Amino acid sequence: MDPSEVEFIAEKELVSIVPNFTNSEVHLISGDVGPFRAGLPVNVPIWMALNLRQRQKCRIIAPDWLDVEKLEALKEEEKSNRFFTKMPSEHYMVVAQLLLSAVDDDIPRVEEIRMAVKDLWDVRISKLRSSVDTFIKTGGSHARLDYLTTMEINSVRPLLPHALDFIDRLQKASEGASRRDMASQD
Amino acid sequence: MSLCQSYVPNYFSIQDILATQEKVPCKFEMQVKHLGFLDPGSDKRDIEIGTSIELPLWMASVLNSQRPSIAEVGLPKIFKEAYRDIMKADPCVVDLHKLAQYFYEFGMCLCMLKHRESSEISSVLVESFKQRFRQILDWAQHSTIEVPESKKLDETEKMIYHMGREVGSSLYLWLTEGGSLITAADMVIQHKKMKLTQKDLLH
Amino acid sequence: MPLTLTQRCCHLLAPLIPFTVVFIHLSDDDGVRQVFEEMRGLYDQNVAAANDSTADPDGTAISSIAIRHAALERNKRCLMAYVFNRSKKLRNMRWQFGSILPPEIKANLCEPEIQWFNSYSKCLARYMKSIGGQGLNLAQDVKPPKSLYVEVRSLIDYGKFELDNGEVVLLKKHSTHLMSRAQCEPLIIQGVLEQINH
């Protein structure tokens, strides 16, 4: 999947905004949003928040985990844990990327937060890479991947599944059971 | 386009046609009339019993599958014990592109001929790929450009690497530039480049 | 000559391998014709050998027949793979260039391929018209939408163009415009416009 598609999926997540207008509920096909009261926070999907923000109709409130200290703590926990730890958002990387680049004047210490998110991502990705390598070497065909986020899974796609498919073909070949045309049709 | 499936050979796959075009030694156990020209070292009309010829794998598999079999299929050197030992010792340093472009596909076909060393070949194939995979993973994810070492990969490894690298660079692009720009279709870009080079040639 | 012949087939195929060449070239008509001729030759030899088996008491003719037969199958496979993979490219062109091919590409196609392309286009159009009772153009909305409007720069002198709101703009090389995403997407894909990144 292209990262833009993962981003598309992540844009459904809710974020808190403070509108500068008042309006009743908006009946979206995906569900109702609002009502909007000028100055009062309300949850909307990210894509909507970004649209309203672009039109200067709201201020976006960063989710509370988008904070240097909290991210540092997450990173430390990630480092000390053998398994993947649960992230505060299923799309933490995308959400951070979208909110930080779209709304930098709404959130203080943007650059530091950006670095902290990237550090967390890097720790997880390098852990992922070693687990993938170990998984391939030990020859499993099934693995549990709890708490990996969509973008992380996407980063090893199609490499990991294709490598497993290939190993499966290699193993099947020796059993002579694999579908092959050259024997039957050539 | 959007489907991203792993490679499995089918009737129309060029990769498979090329892989089965690679040659193996065949020792004839039967006389074959009128096809003496298959042996480039001979000008006889027939192929005599005991003749050894290097033939493409697709033909070898036919010779082998006839009952009684027309020829015994031997192993190309890359799958002989000496090379298998090299592959076992450190598969990561071997330049497969040079030694056997279709190492795995070719090896799988050999296994399916039920060669008596099939199980050894099969385990070399599996182990080699498992060991070499880490490199492919690192190259694909670390670098947006094609790393020169990737030239040493076998063709199927290359396919996996290229797919991985595409993802690696689109992820890198997303991380650094974000967003999703609409871009011209690949073929359109190719076509434009072609036109430009043609222009250059004319001027 | 089964060997030289299948090798020729492989030469035809080499440029079609994924990753190396995206562009397609003139089909090697002469080469293809020769393959057909040689196939007929092989077939005739097999028919003759089969009818003549009485003159072959030791039964070894069967081996030659099997080998020629395999060569015939192999050639069929190579030729069909060649045609198949070229039609796959044509298919992708339909999705990327639209239903009208640039003349430079058309020049590299043989008549049946141009026909295939046109029939494919029609087949696809019929399907898209049937979707959901009202029709849906699947060549559009190829990327997830990020905004309703997109800033674009014209890459060529395209000429006058009517926007959704009725306004007519002149798309000149390097001119920039704000356009609805739905409207400019096909033009960006076809390389007329490029999206400006901020």
Next chain:
Amino acid sequence: MEDTFGEDDYFGEDEHIPAHEVLQTLEDAWLNEKFCPDLLPSQDSYVEAMMEQIQQMEDNLTKLKKTDFRVEVHHMELARIRYIITSYLRTRIEKIEQNTAFILEQETTRSPENPHLSEGELNYAREFLALQENHQKQLVLKHVPPPFQDFMSTQQSLVPNLRSHIFLRAKKDVNGVVIEGDRDTRDEEVDLEENSQHIMQYKPIANLIHDGSVQLI
């Protein structure tokens, strides 16, 4: 100011499914289709319902003042939904083109009440196969000796690889999924806990997609 549209949450005379649920179903189907090696049952009634909903919304939007802040928001949502629908249908068309003969063959084994192809797709598949056959005949088959002119036998190898590995999330607890072992290992049984994520072969969980117990991711 009262928002007067989008309230029409139910469509179809007898199918009372709220619009947002239809959308969610389509979204799940889209991702499943994207990652599944096989062609899944068509959700064409949902596609049709959603397209009607889009049409209706578009009509309603023309009644609003252009300056109304909701206009852009609704248009944005419609663009998103259109993307899901087109991407979903494109993926299916690609699969149909890839394994046409196989898919048509499978379709004949299914009961008419349980088709995997929509009517439009079925016609498309038939036309596409005929197109391919005609093309190969024109360029190759009619020029080769008669016993080598068969087209259908060449299509047999164009089949989905059901042994492909996929990523999934369990939507509910599923116990005892059997993963086939190879010659060195024995069959393994795996329990899929609700919300757990896995990578494994498609084949053992194929029926779990149909009944909605797992989602491909």
